[in-house]
Amino acid sequence: MxxxxxxxxxxxxxxxxxxxxxxxxxxxxxxxxxxxxxxxxxxxxxxxxxxxxxxxxxxxxxxxxxxxxxxxxxxxxxHAANSFFSEGHQYHWHQPDITKFRYKTFNGFHREDGSVGTANYWLIVPMVFCENRNVEVLQEALIKPLGYGRKKSYELKAQNLIDKIRAGGSMEEILYTEIEPHTTASASTKVFPNIDGIKFLNHTGGCGGIRQDSITLCGLLAGYITHPNVAGATVLSLGCQNAQVSILEEEIKKRSPGFNKPLYVLDQQKTGTEEDMLDKAIRQTLAGLIQANQNIRKPAPLSNLTIGLECGGSDGFSGISANPAIGYTSDLLVSLGGTVILSEFPELCGVEQNIVDRCIDPVDAERFTDLIRTYSQRAEEAGSGFDMNPSPGNIKDGLITDAIKSAGAAKKGGTSPVVDVLDYPEKVTKPGLNLLCTPGNDVESTTAEVGSGANIVLFTTGLGTPTGNPIAPVVKIASNTTLYKRMNDIIDINTGTIIEGEETIEQAGERILEYVIKVASGEIEISAVKHGQDDFIPWKRGVSL
Known part of the structure; x- marks a missing residue:
């Protein structure tokens, strides 16, 4: 081809x-x-x-x-790539035919600020890593009693093997003897049927490092707390950390001036004993859940969807099947008044001028060039560079230079004009194609896209990865049929059909949008949600490719 x-x-x-x-x-x-x-x-x-x-x-x-x-x-x-300038050229966009989707809706959770969630979660958030253990205690105390335990359990399988060891079983028996397959544990009935779960955003930040790291972290956490997929939050603060609650409150106001979701903040140094703080946290969280459970799914236009575009474990087919397919999905959604986010700036290397040409506002073109040049310069100052971006897996499967990888990765953004350029962790405010400065690192970038407002993420892969997110469904899309069949427990959609000539990019893009509507309505539980794949890694703005 x-x-x-x-x-x-x-x-x-x-x-x-x-x-x-x-x-x-x-x-x-x-x-x-x-x-x-x-x-x-x-x-x-x-x-x-x-x-x-x-x-x-x-x-x-x-x-x-x-x-x-x-x-x-x-x-x-x-590696070699074209140079680029902040001056763009005249750009003409040919919108796709949206007749098939014009009047379609999805069933979502409507928030008072006008946004619509594709899920309904409660968050428990530490302001600093010192509170991670207390967050884990709350997780142990609340998850199973409320009926949010994992559906699959490997505990029985492990117990069977341990029993064999106790009975004197040999290493060969443990390695090769067939035992009863692990069973599906019957999850207890959810106490709050309209709440999809409680999610815990453990992290390693909030203190130490530089003050800008803490401000950025507060912005990211505010993005999650104000997110349309979140009903409310419990926040645990030690009290003396750099990431002060007052900074978090300022960042929340930036993103949601009329914020009125249930928000409970507990300061351990003010409260006193750990037991007192955790007692209050449990009581307040349960009270908030009672309120949050009153929200139910209702129809909403597709313009309320905000889709993050992500790739990871890419291969030589990603840029000719999965990525252009979700690029067409992106163009459809933009034409319907929806919003998409394209991130991973190291993976736009070599196609910068095309991006500049697509910027509606020259100010955005200038900001994009400044962000990507600064990012590249910092990488070089650290002894690296965008040319070192492809992973061993990428190279093994045909992506031998960053420019080859980037040219294929950029296909995720379709062909629509760029309406805004954002720096991490800013919030998306304009419908259309938005650029968000993030690393190419899968989890850091996905974490950032959701923090900026993505209520669903389309994630393409050629090699296979389980990546998910605590609050937004991450739909995994295979670039090739071999991967789809081999790792069908973590992959949701196959676009290897394009490689095999069974459907066009446009047909695959429409099929993906149909699937997205069902996921957004709660009709399909995607693989990452089934497995409880709650990946959350804030970017510290150091050099990360």
Whole structure:
């Protein structure tokens, strides 16, 4: 497959043997060496120093002469990307046909500020890492009695093996003897049927480091507390930490001036004994849950959806199947008046000018270039750089330069104009495509997107990852059918159908939006929610790729 007419490489959709003749658009090609599926080979000979084009952009330069049909690898290709400027060009957007979705709705939880949640959670939040143990005590005290225990339990399986050890079982028996499969524990009935769960945002921040870290953390926590998927929160403070409750309250007012959700704040140094504080925390949380349980799902237009766009464990197919598919989903939602968030700034390397050209406001174009240049400079000052972004798994599966990875990753943002550029952890306020400065790190970026307002996240992967979020459904989308079948317990949707020619990118994008509507309505429980995959890692604004 050739991704763009200007490309001088082809992508192998299956393993290709040396000398095996393959035809693309009537032209025959002969690989000179083994080309693994997802990797690229040269259409014509590429001399040393010459540019390598993919997705229509510069993605690298040849370190040595590459023969026609030769495999592109880290041995013969080095990272290279186009330069960019803050001045944009005139941009025309062709909106997709939204007839099929124009009058569709989802059933969500309506908040007084006009936002609509796709879920209804209660939060328990520590202001500082010193309170993490008290948060864990509350988790132990509340989760199972309220009926929010994990549905799958491996405890029985482990107990069976431990019993064998007690009976003198050998290492071979423990490793290889078949035992009864773990059973599905019958979860007790939820006390509060309209509340999806209580979530605990443990973290390692709040004190030490620099004061800006604590201010940023308070902004992120405020984003979660004011989030449409959250009904209320219990906050535990030690009292002396850098992340003061007063800073959190200021950040909440920034995001929600009329904030009126139940919010209980307990200061351990003021309260006295741990027992007194935890007693109050349990009583106040239960009282808040009674109030929160009164909210029920009601119809809402799709314009109330805010979707975060994320990728992780990407492969050589991500940029030609899963990413452009959710890019089309993104364009559909924008056309319907909804909101999408594209983040992971290190993974926009090489396509910056395209992003600049799509900015409606020149001020946003300037802000984007400033943010990404500053980010790149800090990475270089730390002895790294965006060129070091691809992981070993990315490289093994065909993403051999950051520019190749980024050009494919940017497809998640579709083709719609950019309406706003935000710096972490700012809140999204404008419908349309928003850019949010975050690392490429999966969990840090997903954590940030939800903190900025995403009430659902579409997460593409080619290698497989269980990543989830405490309060927003993270829908996992496979770029290839092999992954979908192999890890079907953590993957929700397959777009390998595009690679196999069974459907177009547009058809897959529409299918994904249909799925999103069901998830947003509580009709489908996605894999990450089933497994209790509550990943939460605040970004400290240090260099993280």
């Amino acid at each position: 050739k991704v763009h007419p200007a490309d001088n490489v082809l992508v192998a959709l299956t393993d290709l043997k040396p000398g095996e003749e393959v035809t693309y658009q009537g032209i025959a090609y002969q690989p000179t060496e083994f080309i693994p599926a997802k990797h690229k080979f040269a259409i014509n000979s590429i001399p040393a120093g010459a540019e390598i084009m993919m997705y229509g952009v510069l993605v690298g330069k040849a370190q040595f002469n590459i023969a026609a049909g030769g495999l592109l690898s880290t041995a013969n290709v080095k």
